[in-house]
Amino acid sequence: MAIVAGLVTACGSGGTDNAASSGPDLSSSSGAAASSGAGAPSSAGQAAGDAAQQVSTSIEQALQRAPITFESEKADLTAQATQTLGEIAKALQGNAVKITVATHAGYPDAEKAKALSEKRAEAITTALEGLGVPKDRVAQDATGNEKAQGDQALNTQISVAQ
Template sequence: MNRTRIQAVAGAALVAAVATGCGSDSSDGAGAGQQKAGDQAVQQVDSAIQQATQSSPVTFSLEKADLTDQSKQTLATIAKAMQGNPVRLKVETHGGYANADMSKTLSQQRAQAISTELEQAGVTKDRIETDPKGNEKAQGSQALATQFSATS
């Protein structure tokens, strides 16, 4: 009889340990909830970026790194969407020159202009990742547009 009770208690303890993960896994209820909240924040910011850039893309004039007033407004909208959450922003810029060195330099200048504008709008530098592509992914008129993505 005692043996049956011990086996029942041990079995119940095993089921409880498996069900709770013994607390040794970082994906417990609180961790999973935090991850889900982080994912939701990324989705919300990404959605705001897509809406802002569809109606008013951040573009540059040919061979220039100056932001237009319209692009500055779009960046202010993106910065506002990033307030109150830890979401990071990846900014991909292009240069458009056939010459790789010239294109890389222009792409870096464009990335810096965007980063500076976002910082002035309240986004801390550590939340902005610039990825100046030069002429690796886009050339000509395609290189005038900037791509944004939210990350955690």
Template structure:
């Protein structure tokens, strides 16, 4: 057993060393180090790197265990919000067509996993009660949209901050992230 562990560690160290040394790009623009990468971006041991089987995904590597579905959803959130941020017009809680498309893209990434997301909405009214009310309506609009795209309500943690965390133009922006 110890021999298998030692061989696995030695094989992984060799692969990591080779991957670090092979940083040059070929004519297609990809580096040789990425050719043997696993979906999580970690170097995969090459066949023959040792006689021990490679550990199953997520075993012994906390980054790999956390990087799967949560990382995919994070990437989808970033891409969707970069393309079309989820914003509201002043004094309004209606989602735009572009915002709905972004939410749908995020919802698709959430299918087939149990990843939860956090949605923070704001409203910039000077009156705290009025700002909180509008912020809550915006959070509900987003949660309802996610439900319409097949994401259960319990997977969306809404945080309606009112005017506590954002003012002016920032209060029109919605932040969406994977819940920690």
């Protein structure tokens, strides 16, 4: 049932439609909560959790098919990266899930690494914004050379924000 709720949420159906279509299955678990006045927040929290799980799964699948990587010393997005970001933007439609973009750069010079990492994060955020994802839903974690070195620093991680 959670998968169906997650899919319905990800497709952008309104809250009242979700409740109407899944009413009988949820009545036994939420009946007591509804009578105490706690049903609505619980249902909203469950829907948000389902949406976050669905987005997280979509991001993982998109990044497995085509990781977002950068060329050494560059912050330009490749065609493959842009396609992956399109899949991620699609997963973010119809929900309020926020994501974190973690970028790196492997320069030994920490300042130079941080600056390139920030340019990479901004390139991803700008691309997502162009694909319809509001900028306030994308947190940037530009780590420079703090968390990744060498070829690992060319990879980007995207996850559901905590």
